[in-house]
Amino acid sequence: MTAQEIAIVAFAQTPAVRQYGDSEPAMLMDLTNQLLAETGLERKEIDFTIAGSCDYLSGLPFAFVMNVDGFGAWPPVYESHVEMDGAWALFEAWVRLQVGDIDIALVAGSGKSSPGKPREIFALQTNPYYCAPLGLDPVSVAGLQARALLDAGKASERDFAEVVSRSRRDGLANPNAQVAKDVSVDALLKEPYFAAPLRRHDLPPISDGAAAVLVARGERARQLCERPIWIRGIDHRIESSHLGLRDLTDSPSTRLAAEKLGVHDGPIDVAELCARYSPEEIVLRLALGLRAPTRINPSGGPLCGHPVMATGLVRVVEVARRIREGSARRGLAHATSGPALQQNLLCLLEGDA
Amino acid sequence: MSDLPPASFTLEYPYTRSTGPVVGPFLTALRDGRILGIRCRGRVLCPPLEFDPKTGETLAPDFVEVGPGGRVQSWTWIAEPARTHPFAEPFAFATILLDGADTALVHAVRAGSIDEMSTGMRVRAQWREERRQSIADVFFVPEARAREQRLEPGRGEVEMTEQLISLSYSEPLYPHRARYAKGLLEGRFIGQKSPVSGKVYLPSKGYDLLERVRLTEADDVVVANTGTVVSYTVITPVQYYGQKETEPSIRASILLDGADQPLGQQDIRNIPIAKFRAGMRLRAVFKPPGERELGELDNRWGGTGSAISRWEPTGEPDVPFEKIAEHNW
Numbered sequence: 001m002t003a004q005e006i007a008i009v010a011f012a013q014t015p016a017v018r019q020y021g022d023s024e025p026a027m028l029m030d031l032t033n034q035l036l037a038e039t040g041l042e043r044k045e046i047d048f049t050i051a052g053s054c055d056y057l058s059g060l061p062f063a064f065v066m067n068v069d070g071f072g073a074w075p076p077v078y079e080s081h082v083e084m085d086g087a088w089a090l091f092e093a094w095v096r097l098q099v100g101d102i103d104i105a106l107v108a109g110s111g112k113s114s115p116g117k118p119r120e121i122f123a124l125q126t127n128p129y130y131c132a133p134l135g136l137d138p139v140s141v142a143g144l145q146a147r148a149l150l151d152a153g154k155a156s157e158r159d160f161a162e163v164v165s166r167s168r169r170d171g172l173a174n175p176n177a178q179v180a181k182d183v184s185v186d187a188l189l190k191e192p193y194f195a196a197p198l199r200r201h202d203l204p205p206i207s208d209g210a211a212a213v214l215v216a217r218g219e220r221a222r223q224l225c226e227r228p229i230w231i232r233g234i235d236h237r238i239e240s241s242h243l244g245l246r247d248l249t250d251s252p253s254t255r256l257a258a259e260k261l262g263v264h265d266g267p268i269d270v271a272e273l274c275a276r277y278s279p280e281e282i283v284l285r286l287a288l289g290l291r292a293p294t295r296i297n298p299s300g301g302p303l304c305g306h307p308v309m310a311t312g313l314v315r316v317v318e319v320a321r322r323i324r325e326g327s328a329r330r331g332l333a334h335a336t337s338g339p340a341l342q343q344n345l346l347c348l349l350e351g352d353a
Numbered sequence: 354m355s356d357l358p359p360a361s362f363t364l365e366y367p368y369t370r371s372t373g374p375v376v377g378p379f380l381t382a383l384r385d386g387r388i389l390g391i392r393c394r395g396r397v398l399c400p401p402l403e404f405d406p407k408t409g410e411t412l413a414p415d416f417v418e419v420g421p422g423g424r425v426q427s428w429t430w431i432a433e434p435a436r437t438h439p440f441a442e443p444f445a446f447a448t449i450l451l452d453g454a455d456t457a458l459v460h461a462v463r464a465g466s467i468d469e470m471s472t473g474m475r476v477r478a479q480w481r482e483e484r485r486q487s488i489a490d491v492f493f494v495p496e497a498r499a500r501e502q503r504l505e506p507g508r509g510e511v512e513m514t515e516q517l518i519s520l521s522y523s524e525p526l527y528p529h530r531a532r533y534a535k536g537l538l539e540g541r542f543i544g545q546k547s548p549v550s551g552k553v554y555l556p557s558k559g560y561d562l563l564e565r566v567r568l569t570e571a572d573d574v575v576v577a578n579t580g581t582v583v584s585y586t587v588i589t590p591v592q593y594y595g596q597k598e599t600e601p602s603i604r605a606s607i608l609l610d611g612a613d614q615p616l617g618q619q620d621i622r623n624i625p626i627a628k629f630r631a632g633m634r635l636r637a638v639f640k641p642p643g644e645r646e647l648g649e650l651d652n653r654w655g656g657t658g659s660a661i662s663r664w665e666p667t668g669e670p671d672v673p674f675e676k677i678a679e680h681n682w
Contacts, residue, residue, distance in 0.1 A: 019524075019525075021525065021527060021528065022527045022528070022559055023527060023558060023559065023652065025558070025560070025562075026558075026559055026560055026567065029560055029565050029567065030567070032565060033565055043565070056520070058522070058653075059362065059364045059520055059522040060653050063653075066653075069558065069560070069562040070565075071565075072562065072563070072564075072565040073562040073563055074562075074563045114524065115522040115523060115524040116520060116521070116522045117435070117436075117520070117521065119435045119437075120435055120436060120437045120520055121520060123435075123437055124518065128368070128370060128516070129370065129372070129376045129380075129400075129488060129514065130400045130458075130459070130488050131459060131488075132516060133487045133488050133489045133514075133516050134438070134439055134446075134459070134460065134461060134488060134489055135435055135436075135437030135438040135439065136446065136459060137435060137437070137438075140429055140431060140446045141446075142429075143428075143429025143430075143431075143446065144427045144428065144429050144446060144447070144448060144459070145427075146429070147427045147428055147429055147472065148426075148427040151427065151472050192432075193430065193432060193467075194432060194433065195429045195430065195431055195432070196429060196430040196432070196467060197429070198429070240406055242400070242402070242406070242456075243448060243457070243459050244398075244399075244400070244448060244456040244457035244458060244459065245398075245406050245456055248427065
């Protein structure tokens with residue numbers, strides 16, 4: 001089978017904020033309307049909608065069903081959902097469009113972390129016999145990963161602070177950033193530890209937010225926008241859920257995904273990495289072999305805003321934005337799920353030559 | 354922001370899991386003061402897995418005792434423990450390679466101070482006084498501070514393990530929901546009328562989901578206190594964890610006059626089940642002004658909190674099915 005050419009034709013995101021004062025479907029409705037207005041499409045022309053969200057975040061069983069309100073409840077649509085970041089919803093939409101019988105899909109990711117306590121909620125994502133009863137949370141696992149990097153000589157605390165300093169400074173130019181600041185590495189290193197060797201600034205902020213993209217197939221993509229952003233491939237690889245079986249200083253799943261996509265067959269102008277904790281960026285950079293002139297997380301990345309369930313899709317949006325603006329031609333978006341980069345998804349995007 | 358209190362609730366349930374052929378023996382031994390690994394192609398995995406992580410093949414139940422001492426591979430100091438952590442005071446999470454094991458166990462180290470922690474340090478398992486057939490029955494301390502313990506073995510095999518999941522949530526009422534809530538306290542129902550479809554939503558979610566239009570305070574409308582039962586169910590309470598009900602009761606959807614969306618989940622206690630029916634006309638009887646409370650009113654389902662005392666039959670003739678068919682399901 002020849003792969004269908006599929007492109008992002010429009011994208012939108014809400015700012016990441018500590019607490020959004022209305023509902024998740026309300027956020028999605030604003031984004032849906034923005035995408036329809038930009039492309040001139042009517043809602044009935046969308047063949048497939050798919051969203052990524054997490055019912056545990058709002059503590060409401062079937063919260064994801066209410067999110068469908070945001071796409072407009074009428075007319076009925078062929079709809080799907082993943083209990084994963086919106087980047088995985090994009091993957092499913094891409095696969096669905098490969099069938100070749102429909103042309104347009106609306107993809108979203110959304111989450112409001114503000115009502116609950118993410119550290120307590122996401123501890124439940126770990127092994128239910130061996131880890132969850134200990135309340136082993138993502139921050140603690142990131143701390144274990146950070147120490148492993150230090151002990152292996154692959155990074156220093158200064159390296160972590162450099163990631164934070166650069167990211168928070170880049171966030172100043174990002175209107176959707178929740179946290180942005182011009183702060184020096186030395187100043188950061190004077191802060192107290194939170195989950196040593198991590199300091200509070202090595203962690204992402206707790207955010208509410210959403211992102212959405214409209215994808216279309218082949219010629220339809222060219223009709224809908226002047227500069228389609230082509231999805232050259234998406235690859236998702238998973239490592240063991242047992243931390244004791246992994247080398248936390250490496251990300252073989254990310255490397256494998258990059259090999260399968262042929263990431264290094266051409267220059268990567270920009271990479272948006274879903275590095276939720278500063279050490280994760282170092283692990284990913286090493287695994288992907290990224291170096292100058294590739295620009296890493298020019299948006300400031302998840303350290304400037306972490307709307308869980310949308311953070312990965314936001315990476316796709318940020319790469320797409322730079323390709324559309326013309327500051328990049330070929331870019332890589334990364335999304336992750338699970339503790340210490342357990343699951344990794346790469347999406348290779350390219351503009352027309 | 355409204356001056357009403359935030360909507361807060363706790364999502365709580367004890368999860369009970371069967372343990373199976375590997376976790377069962379592991380937790381049984383752990384209860385009795387021993388830690389087991391499982392052999393896998395010349396290596397010993399701890400915690401023990403049911404499968405070979407390389408091939409996915411089922412492992413034979415070939416257990417081997419490991420620990421109780423071991424070496425810290427990596428660690429992080431938890432300066433501000435969460436409610437769900439094993440200790441309320443600062444402690445370390447660590448990956449621990451137990452003596453005799455080839456893979457590390459993630460667990461808690463009660464070291465007292467971050468200065469006691471270092472990579473490669475020796476630690477030793479300690480058991481809790483009260484054991485609950487859980488991985489949390491044990492914890493680790495720096496080896497020099499370990500005490501000898503004599504444990505009374507438990508009875509039988511551990512076939513189940515239980516964890517109470519308890520999550521708390523709190524969120525201010527959204528502006529449209531806060532106005533609806535204030536309406537209830539004032540003894541009236543405030544909905545929102547979509548300027549596009551003309552539909553009246555009650556309680557409104559702040560948007561018209563048919564036309565994808567956000568609604569504002571200018572779209573607020575007062576809806577009548579009288580309406581029609583469009584659907585109902587009789588709930589026979591199952592005695593699950595947290596159940597407060599013992600007797601069957603009615604939950605009704607009531608379409609108030611002037612609204613296009615029924616008010617769901619209305620608790621009916623004053624009308625006998627045998628006499629209750631779709632099409633019946635009811636009136637909301639609000640509590641006296643000082644006694645109206647918002648109760649469990651939240652941003653999600655809405656409801657009527659504890660603002661009304663009952664739904665009372667108006668005595669009007671029933672509304673024929675054809676007129677409410679759109680809302681009857």
